[in-house]
Each structure stands twice: as structure tokens, then as C-alpha cells.
Amino acid sequence: MNKITRREALTGILAGGVAVLALPKLVGAENNDEGIRADVQGKTPSLTQDEMTAMETALGKKGKYVEAEAVYTVPLPRNDLKITIKGEAVPISFGFGGWVSVKKTMDGKGAVLMSDTVLLQEEVNPLISAAQANGLEVGAIHNHFFYEEPRIFYMHVHGMGDVVSLAKSYAAAIKTTKLFPANQPAASSPPTKTAKEIFDLPALDKIVGSTGAVNGTTYKYTVGRADQRILAMGAEMTANIGLNSWAAFAGSAEAAHIAGDMAMLEPEVNSVIRALRKNNLEVVAVHNHMLGENPRVIFLHYYGRGAASTLAQGFRAALDELGKKNETMKM
DSSP states (O other): OOOOBHHHHHTTOOTTOOOBTTOOOBOOOSSSTTBOOBOTTSOOOOOOHHHHHHHHHHHTSOOEEETTTTEEEEEEEOTTOOEEETTEEEOGGGTOEEEEEEEEOTTSSOEEEEEEEEEEGGGHHHHHHHHHHTTOEEEEEEOSOSSEESOEEEEEEEEEEOHHHHHHHHHHHHTTSTTSGGGSOOOOOOOSSOHHHHSOHHHHHHHHTSOOEEETTEEEEEEEOTTBOEEETTEEEOGGGTOEEEEEEEEOSSSEEEEEEEEEEGGGHHHHHHHHHHTTOEEEEEEOSOSSOBSOEEEEEEEEEEOHHHHHHHHHHHHHHTTTTGGGOOO
């Protein structure tokens, strides 16, 4: 047994160990304010229906609960925006949909809220002030794209507490912004053709080695890091709370857009970059999304144009680099 302070546990700094699937059990101090039990081999406690209802009530919108990860997520797409990349219109689902997720800490005594917000330049600093005024923190601010009009920035917000308080704080922070669901325009009519008709989905799935999800004219893969157990703020980071690599396809099978994100350990960064560039995909950004996670995770955004099958091969090549260098990770 190793003792960890509450501060160390909440920032994910687990003394002397690497947060992977084979981690030994760590136990905090016995029943005192400075200690926290952290069984990293255990399962995250489930959210209750009342807690999920609190999120729904605060935001005025239903979310989705992924029981396997104990994560509740409310999507926050910016349907008020009209986005072009290199002068060509792309759907909001291509990468301009924000989200807010909540899950409990490993000890079940609290919860963590994570959010990725999609913002115009002039919206960034007002939201910083609103978030901090409501007890939330900013984890990162950055681009995800080149060539987009209007220019878009992404701000990651997080907080700790009980689910009900977090829901109210987050809702208060975004209440007067376009992020708040009630401030969004009504959904547009569904497209006459969806990604199922636009792309050869079985062929793409075979290349990627995964199954994507159709969202209107967009087809998106989301791939978690099953090889890692990563903790931040006392909670396990999983695919549905932001720890994932993804690829979204839009356009047509012959002239597709691809955009996505790669979740990498530090030794994997340049191998992934090489794989993307070898496949003529553009590296758009390399940055953090979270604070205090262990081990540290670096995120890379990329973009490309071409035949969908060729673009999928580039994404697959980048995925193949993940996990190769885990044995070299030194803490």
C-alpha cells in the first residue's frame, strides 16, 4: 500500500506508479480529510437517475448515459454556425459539436465534469470569466482546424464536486451563450442522403478496424485507449469523457474531408506525426486537453482531403502507432 494525499489523488498524481491497466491497488489515508481511497483496479460508481435528471434539468436537454464507462454526456452542437473549410461548406457534425460529460470519482465521494466548448473568437474570454465565476476551471484553449471560416476555438472546462452542483454551475456559466441548448436554433430538416448512402461504410470499417456512427452526412469513428488507465482529478478518463482518438468523414466518397484527433502518450507523438504526414494528412495542432492527468496525454488534430478510403488508411496508420512505445514511458 502507498499513501497518497487528497490533492495528489485529485490531480491524478499517483505516487510512484504509472496509471495503466496493471496498476496495483493504492489506498489513501484512513477516514480523514487529507486522505482519499483510490482503488484504481475498481469500477467507477454508477450515476443515479436523480443525478442524470439534474444534468438534464439544468441544461434543458437530454443526454446519453454509457453504463460501461459510467459517463453521462449532453451534446452541445453549434447549429447556429455556418462553417466552411477552404471555402467549402462542412456540416456541424464534422467537428463543431461541443459536449459536457460527468462521471463519479473512483472513490464515489465526488464527481468530475469535463466539457469541450466550440467558440467564436469573441466568445472565448467572456466564457472564461463565466466559468471561473461559477467555480469551474479552464484546462485548455486552442484550434482544431486550419482554413475554417469563421475562425473557431475550443475551450476545455472542468470542475469537481457533486453532480447536482456541477450541473447547476455549468448551466449558469453557459446560460447566456450560444452553447446553452435553449439558445440554439431549431434542428434543420434531415438531409436527403446520409453518410450511409454517401460512403461505403463496410469498406471504411474494414480499413479502420472499427465501426463508426452515422450523424447526418458525417461518418465518425471514436476509438478509446483500452491499453491505458488514465486518472485525472480522482476519476478514470475514458472515451466518452474525452479520452479518445477520432476521425470524421464528410463530403463524398471520391472527394472527402477527414478531420480528427489522436490521443497519445508523449513517446507516441512524433511516430503519429510521421504516420499522418506519410499519408498526406495535415497536422493542425498538438496540445493538451486536460490538466493533472497521469500519465500525461497529448492530443493531435489533423485534416485531409481525398478519396475516403485513402484518408481512412491514413487514420489507420496513425492508430497503429498507439501503444507501440508504452514500454518506454518513464514517469
